[in-house]
Amino acid sequence: MWNRTYLYNFETGKSVYFHTYDYVVFGITLGLSASIGLFYAIKDRKKKSENEFLLAGRNMSVFPVALSLMSSFISAVTLLGTPAEMYRYNTMYWFIVFGFLISVILSNTIFIPVFYNLGITSVFEYVHLRFGTLVRIICCILYMIMMVIIACFLI
Template identity: 35%
Template sequence: MAGSPTLSIVDYIVIAATLAVPLGMGVYLAIKGRKRNTKEEYLLGGRKLHVIPVTLSLFVTFMSSTSLIGMPAETFTTGFVFVLHVIAVALSYLIGIVTIVPIMHTLQVTSMYEYFHLRFQSPLLRLLVTVIGMFQKIVFTAVVLLSPAVSI
């Protein structure tokens, strides 16, 4: 190699813009909406969001290092078969848009745990499902954090 790689002025401008745009949007929206300080407004967007932004938010939440690193590796290993998995996940999102999201919106519930409690009237079931969900998220987070470390 000719020398150690360095960043040019264009690189610094791109990095600054990447950091400044979301920061500017956050500051603008915080100043604009400072009069609405309710928990429902902060966590649920005042329940005024349509189905598509909510669904896209859920989708992006599940995109992680495992998706970005694992999908190409899985496609390389299994070939075209992995496309069937992608199609199945897309169909499950569409089914969720049509079935689960409208039910939860109508019932004004914030999570599936709250829905289980309303549906089955069992605090024990809600606690059990919550513990299982927490365990699943802990394992998922461990994999998400380990994947980039292993690849690096």
């Protein structure tokens, strides 16, 4: 057994606070993120269309689009929860990979080509083009109701 020199709140009951270097690293991280956002806000301030904002004018290569999709797919809850799931259920958690692969393959072959060819960004735009505004509004309301019901059951 090794001798630990650091303190954990759950082991000692003492509060552990940020030190100076923690604040420096945290500040640099926030500063870099804010400066990147500010740079692109100033650089692209003349671009006002929805297509340019959501899809970058459809001029991006595969790599940044893949990174964007991956970062939106993997949430903070996933990053925090996966180690706990692996600890609790052992390697059975890896079976979720099969579901992910199936969903990626189906999305890549069914949904993305349709959305790309129609020049739309969401299912609701597709419903609007296919069925009209009233059906789109009804679908949005039903989706929100379902999400609230699911959230209530999960909490």
